[in-house]
Amino acid sequence: xxxxxxxxxxxxxxxxxxxxxxxxxxxxxxxxxxxxxxxxxxxxxxxxxxxxxxxxxxxxxxxxxxxxxxxxxxxxxxxxxxxxxxxxxxxxxxxxxxxxxxxxxxxxxxxxxxxxxxxxxxxxxxxxxxxxxxxxxxxxxxxxxxxxxxxxxxxxxxxxxxxxxxxxxxxxxxxxxxxxxxxxxxxxxxxxxxxxxxxxxxxxxxxxxxxxxxxxxxxxxxxxxxxxxxxxxxxxxxxxxxxxxxxxxxxxxxxxxxxxxxxxxxxxxxxxxxxxxxxxxxxxxxxxxxxxxxxxxxxxxxxxxxxxxxxxxxxxxxxxxxxxxxxxxxxxxxxxxxxxxxxxxxxxxxxxxxxx
Numbered sequence: 174x175x176x177x178x179x180x181x182x183x184x185x186x187x188x189x190x191x192x193x194x195x196x197x198x199x200x201x202x203x204x205x206x207x208x209x210x211x212x213x214x215x216x217x218x219x220x221x222x223x224x225x226x227x228x229x230x231x232x233x234x235x236x237x238x239x240x241x242x243x244x245x246x247x248x249x250x251x252x253x254x255x256x257x258x259x260x261x262x263x264x265x266x267x268x269x270x271x272x273x274x275x276x277x278x279x280x281x282x283x284x285x286x287x288x289x290x291x292x293x294x295x296x297x298x299x300x301x302x303x304x305x306x307x308x309x310x311x312x313x314x315x316x317x318x319x320x321x322x323x324x325x326x327x328x329x330x331x332x333x334x335x336x337x338x339x340x341x342x343x344x345x346x347x348x349x350x351x352x353x354x355x356x357x358x359x360x361x362x363x364x365x366x367x368x369x370x371x372x373x374x375x376x377x378x379x380x381x382x383x384x385x386x387x388x389x390x391x392x393x394x395x396x397x398x399x400x401x402x403x404x405x406x407x408x409x410x411x412x413x414x415x416x417x418x419x420x421x422x423x424x425x426x427x428x429x430x431x432x433x434x435x436x437x438x439x440x441x442x443x444x445x446x447x448x449x450x451x452x453x454x455x456x457x458x459x460x461x462x463x464x465x466x467x468x469x470x471x472x473x474x475x476x477x478x479x480x481x482x483x484x485x486x487x488x489x490x491x492x493x494x495x496x497x498x499x500x501x502x503x504x505x506x507x508x509x510x511x512x513x514x515x516x517x518x519x520x521x522x523x524x525x526x527x528x529x
Contacts, residue, residue, distance in 0.1 A: 214306060226514060245262070288461050288476070303336075312451055314337060330352035498522060503528070
């Protein structure tokens with residue numbers, strides 16, 4: 174095993190650079206993984222990058238990037254009995270209470286055992302590297318409490334939104350998507366959305382309501398960040414309306430979204446819900462290092478959501494390939510940072526491959 178390895182950092186001007194760092198030591202309750210692929214989160218990871226490009230911070234120390242990857246286990250920490258050396262696993266970052274812990278864009282990573290999931294045969298490292306965002310979407314779908322044949326809107330068709338589209342379609346709902354960028358709309362259509370609209374080029378309310386046969390939406394999922402009260406009002410205008418003129422249904426927010434709206438009579442009887450991260454256990458240090466919650470009380474923990482995502486991929490029911498638009502070898506990872514920062518309209522999922 175190498176004493177040092179490559180990792181992707183971003184400096185205070187928002188530029189990516191490859192640096193060597195010491196290969197981390199495995200800790201009790203954790204596993205050391207030789208990464209084979211990692212995937213970007215364009216929203217969370219790239220917001221600071223774009224801001225730094227606009228307002229550079231020359232004195233800022235470079236920051237390591239990434240929080241979802243896939244590879245094989247090369248060392249087990251003390252107390253780990255549920256994993257094996259050589260096992261292929263999907264990885265995600267968590268509380269990171271120790272220096273250097275996380276599923277970074279790096280050749281070697283240390284992650285909590287409960288933030289890993291075995292990769293089934295037939296699932297590639299590149300697809301499994303989407304694990305964190307796939308589980309985030311699955312938690313949002315669970316928070317949505319979808320029912321068969323409901324009308325669902327997904328707003329924001331980045332990687333999380335793409336998984337929300339696919340999982341909502343798997344749940345037997347009829348899905349519409351909104352996004353500004355053509356490649357994302359195309360990927361959503363390939364993933365099960367019957368209609369994908371650009372809400373800036375056309376008023377999306379009428380075609381969205383038409384797609385519901387005039388009945389209105391049962392549920393909407395907001396999967397992007399930023400302050401956007403105008404879009405929130407458009408979503409409200411697409412929801413079901415009762416004979417007494419009140420909107421009804423559920424709006425679930427999984428992105429870092431903010432809005433201003435009057436409540437009570439102004440919002441009708443809509444339920445506005447938050448969907449935080451990947452499910453119970455995330456950011457609990459004891460859970461991440463191997464403790465568990467009893468399934469009879471907490472059925473869908475973070476790890477169980479990860480496992481179900483891997484299983485759906487293995488069964489061919491959760492298609493990932495159309496989500497991936499670009500691949501870069503680790504040696505060219507800074508180019509991936511440039512692509513996402515400067516041409517986000519051209520990409521959806523961006524993967525780094527970590528070959529020797």
